[in-house]
Every structure is written in structure tokens, then in C-alpha cells.
Amino acid sequence: MTSENRKPRIAVDAMGGDLGAESVIPGVVQAVRDGLDVQVVLYGDPEILRKGIETAGASDLGIEIEVCTQNIAMDESPASAVRGKPDSPIIKAMKHQREGKVDAVVSAGSTGAMVAASLLILGRLKSAARPAIATFIPTVKGESLLVDAGANTQCTPEMLYSFAVMGDAYCRTMQSLDEPTIGLMNIGGEKSKGNDLTVAAYAQMSESSLNFTGNVEGNEVLVGACDVLVADGFTGNIVLKMCEGLASFFKALGGSGQLENEELGALKVLAGVIGRRFNYEVYGGAPLLGVDGVSIICHGRSTPLAITYAVKAAARQVEVGLPSLIEQALASIASEEG
């Protein structure tokens, strides 16, 4: 990915997310302190960034600042943001990636703006039908990579198949899995179960060279049914939020006044287990697969730790050249079929 023989350059939107620079700067600083061999470039308001870097005692780490005079609100229309906010961190950083000035963009800002900017500025990979958001769901057995977690609310069977191929390529490269198991989010075990979309996608995946292990039902997700969990973005987003919702469920249950002391104690212990074992922060954000570059979408509520892991994930994706590996995987199935 790097256009010259230099350190990978990771652009980070310092203004994005519910906590903005307050969370992003300490997260970035930690990634650098951990010895990550990259050049981080923070995009945002220079006053805020300089102060934040100083507060973090990181003035000597050589973190660069790219001045941005605009910002994209969370509820802003993505398409109009791409057109109307050229000097916002997401749009400016994405343009810099297309020009080769940086090699990856990380943002906890508007997911819609990240998807739109990646698609319109970086462009799709030649063989990708549509880009998809890939997110890890922690499970009892390890984790499942959910593709798509929300970029495409209307899907065709071919799109689901391409999500499976991209997820497979991701797990082989980034997770060093030899034969990732691929599951299809559905409402029954048999191939005839589901809606028109999943029935057709099941047929296509089961005839492919993927290690397709069949349908995954709602009750199997958190147990850990497969390495790559394929869904349309509408279904995938609901599944993801239901999994993420375990923490808020525990919190609401604890605060409901319905539990006795021993039960409240048990809830606290278990909330700790869930917080550690099912910790979304350590997964390094959600890469947008299928675009011609590295684009990492972080949760709006990202903590500094989540940002640290996202910057590291970006560096690793640049290092292995993830986009071209995904293009190869997609091109090879296209030629198989052709």
C-alpha cells in the first residue's frame, strides 16, 4: 500500500466519536508508545489537538497534525457531507489516502460518512460488488467476523456470497486461519429455510470452494458457530446490536430493583466477565472491506483502548496489503464462475 519506501502513515480523525479528541488522542498516543512503527497523522482542530497532545505528555512523539476547519455531525447526510465538507477530517484524510499521502483512515465519527467517503473517494475494488462492514463479535468459542454489519440494507445473493469471500480472505490474512468456517445468518437449519435471499445465498455458498458450514440461528451466534458470519446489513446490524446489548441488559437488570443482594453481587461478577471476555474494544474497529484502501470504522463510543487497537489494526492491514488480497480473492471466484 505504501507508495514509497517509508513508514506506513495512518490518518486518524481526531474529532470523531462521542468523546472526540478526549478519547482519540490518548488512544493514538498509546499505540505509538507501544512501539507501533508507523507515522500517525491526526486530523482536526489544531488548537484542540496541540492541547490534547500536550496533556497526554506526547509532544515528543512526532505525531503529525493535519489542520481541518470543518467537521461532520453524526446525524448529517453522508452524501452531502462528502460534497459539502471537504475540509472535515474524514473527507480530507480519505482524499489524502487516494493521493497516496496516507495509507489508512481511522474514524469513530459518522459510519455513514465513512462508508460514503470510502466508496466515493477511494472507490470500490474492481471485483467487489459492494463494500461491507466487517465486525468481530466475541463468542464463547472465540470470535466471529460478521459481514455485513450495516453498510448494505438491501442485498442480493451475489452480494452475500461476496461478503463471504471477503470475510474468508480477511480471516486467512489477519487471523491466520487456514480454512475459516463460513455460516449464513438464517432462521432454520435446512437449506430450504429462510427468505428468498438466504435460500439463494445458501445454494451459491454450498456449491463454492468456501468452507461453508450452513445456517446459523439466533441462539447460536454468541456460542460461536463459525469464523465468518454472513448477513445482509439490516439483519447483521440487528444481530450485532443485540450482542453488544448484553452489557446494557445487565445494567438495566441490575438497576431494576428486582434483584436481591446475592443476585446483584453475582450480576456484578458476571458483568465483569462479560466486560473482559466479550470486550469489543480489543477488536480494532470495523474495517470496510471491498474498497480500494484501508478504512476503519470505530464505534461512536470508542474508548482510548479501542482507538489504540484500531490504529494497530490499520497498520497491520497496510502492512499485509489487505485490499489487494481481497481483490485477488474476489477476482479468483469471478474467474472460477466465468
Added chain:
Amino acid sequence: MTSENRKPRIAVDAMGGDLGAESVIPGVVQAVRDGLDVQVVLYGDPEILRKGIETAGASDLGIEIEVCTQNIAMDESPASAVRGKPDSPIIKAMKHQREGKVDAVVSAGSTGAMVAASLLILGRLKSAARPAIATFIPTVKGESLLVDAGANTQCTPEMLYSFAVMGDAYCRTMQSLDEPTIGLMNIGGEKSKGNDLTVAAYAQMSESSLNFTGNVEGNEVLVGACDVLVADGFTGNIVLKMCEGLASFFKALGGSGQLENEELGALKVLAGVIGRRFNYEVYGGAPLLGVDGVSIICHGRSTPLAITYAVKAAARQVEVGLPSLIEQALASIASEEG
């Protein structure tokens, strides 16, 4: 519903479910012993039923037996079962309901066969677009009635709207709620969020006289966002199974060897809380709303307790005349629009 001035007659498929008569008979017996003023008729193999009633010490309770020589397997095609198994409990009981010999059918057998038999034998209510499965999801705040939990995998906005109206009528009648809150399962809070289906359904529901409170996201379901949760049957089934899956998740986590002693103890306490507070057994099965009769679908793994509650729910739905109340509700929105 009762065609003459007699006790309501509740038909129960004694052979259905994973446990069959072993679970159904004790459940039915308990409902009768609890003083339910109905005539229960068990449909199934007379040998097995007589023995089961005897074992339960219930020979003096006057439970009737209707001999059936066939049975529908769980994986059998619903349409061919309706045609080819006229002497199975589900089909025979449903025909008896149409003929006025019984007033309700309860089964833990094949969901597909129950939906097909209800639709083909009882028929749709005049104003119902499609029947939908209504299931309670226990939440921290109480419970939400999920409509549709799996009968319709492809939906139109008009269908989602009619699910809302049927759920509203159910909660007013059966739950004595004055203004049930109606939520739409979706992937964002704003009205513009979701897929074509949910965007159109949102517009229709927000303009209606329903107490529509907006979109419900995945993380809000178990906290308890609304009284009636509207979804297409594909999404609804995934949501339901993810909620039901909490128990298997706890079990898998406990058996994973990853927890320490204190944590295992806490898990056990909390699994007990979840088992009591989030107990699907007490909700009386899932009524199929929108058909011209009372049809209650029980979980394949129904315990005797779940059957007891389902028989009681059936009796109550017959007593209040639920189908005609739902027809009135549907007809009144049709005239509003006309």
C-alpha cells in the same frame, strides 16, 4: 366463539413437540386441576394417551380423547402434511375447530404445519392481510409482544402495519393495556433509517392512530422498549432466538472452562435469575393472529408448565372472542384509510 351454550372446548395435540405426550399430558392435567372451566380434548394415539392420563392419576378428570392414526414429523413439508395427514392431531383438530366441535387448537408440533393448517382450514380473517405469529419476549421492564416471530419471511409495509394493529388489539384485550406502545424493529433511531420496508412501515405507523413510539434497535429489545415489537418474520425469528439464546449462552460460557470458581458461582445464580425472570414457559405459547379461530403454537421443547399456560391462554382467547376483536381492529383501520 363457542357455537352453543357449553364449556369452551380446547383441542390439544398430545403427540407434538420434542417430548410429546410425556410433556403434554401432565401440562394439560395441571390446567384442569387448576380449575380451568373448559373441556380439554387430547388428540393422538389412544393407547399412549390412556396410559399417560392414568400415569398422571387423572382418569377422573373427564379429559376426552380423540383418536388420531397419523402424525406430522417436525421436518415434514407443511403443505403436504395438510393434504396428506388428515388424521394427524393438528389437521383433525383444526377441522374440528372449523366445524365448531372445538374452539381452539394448541400444539407443540411443527410450527409450519400449524400455520399452514390454520390458514388453509380455519382461513384468514376477512380484513387480515396475512396471519402472524405473536410471541412474548420477557424484558427487564416486563414483556414485549413480538409480531411476527416467523410466519412471513417476506413482508410488505402494509403487512407490518397490520401486525402492529393485531398486536395492539391483543395487548388491549389480553393484557388490559390502554395504549400499548408500538415499536418497529430497525437499525437506527431516525425515521429515515433501515431498509425500504422499515422506512415505509415507519411512515405508515407514525401517521396512524396507533401509539407508535418509533424504531427499536437490537440493544434495546431485552431492556424492554415497547409493548408490541413489529418485525418481518425473518428478522423477528432471529430476534426471538437471540433472546431465547441467553440461556444456552450462559450454559456454553459455564461449560467453556474459562471461568474461575467465583465466576461459575455467579453464573449459576444469574442463570437462575434469568430462568425465573425471563421464563418463556409462562407466556402461554404463541398465538397465530389473523386467522378465523384460536390457534396456539407452542415451542417444540415445551415443558408441562408451558403447556399448562398455553391451555389457559387458549381458554382466555376463546372467552374474550379474540379473533372477532382482531377482525374489528383490522376492519376499523381499513375504513379509516378508505
